[in-house]
Amino acid sequence: MTRVTTKGQVTIPVDIRERLGLQPGDEITFEETDEGYVIRKEVEADRFEKWRGVADTDETVEDRMRDLRGDLP
Template structure:
């Protein structure tokens, strides 16, 4: 069982950290209940106390998969696989 240090610190057991998804640098909150306290992983916030990701939630609603969206962002989409030059058919390969 974890114990409290002289500085008031407690090590959260690894199994609990993994189950709660707590990683180094994450903040946790202690919520008082009728039966005692509950520890929870706190949502990310800015200095103003707002969720920095909230404004982006739902804007990527699309039927496209993540790889398809990334290809589009990189300018690689749409493209037929047959149109892509391969190293075997590179026209400049024999001109050196």
Template sequence: MRVTEKGQVTIPKPIRDRLGIEPGSEVEFVERNSVVVLQKRPTDIGESPASFDEWAESVADTFDTKGMDGMEFIDWLRGPRDDIDSR
């Protein structure tokens, strides 16, 4: 597949059909471990991936936890709490 001077590529019809991409659809490119993945961006609030596994795959490697595990990252996001951290 060749990229045009404007940076455009043509998404093959079988892929457009499988992903439900039509004219006007929003798509996004997500980098995962040095690989770029094309995915359809949900356009309606009610539109969601078909399964939890599909959703998990779609958001994998999309943010940096700065090397923290899940609980450490949540604590970092919340920040200090006066009601429990003042001891």
């Protein structure tokens, strides 16, 4: 059984965290149902979308890797 702290916090049991794939920093929602509440992990529709355009460059992969390694052309 889990208890609510005075700060309104609860510890989610390990087996439930593992089944939900919860990691520190993940966001969850509590949805009310006729039977009680359901915990859901918030998942972005496309978790890679936030990275789109971050590495926009005209360099080739080989050129970029060479730059990162500090290799001379």
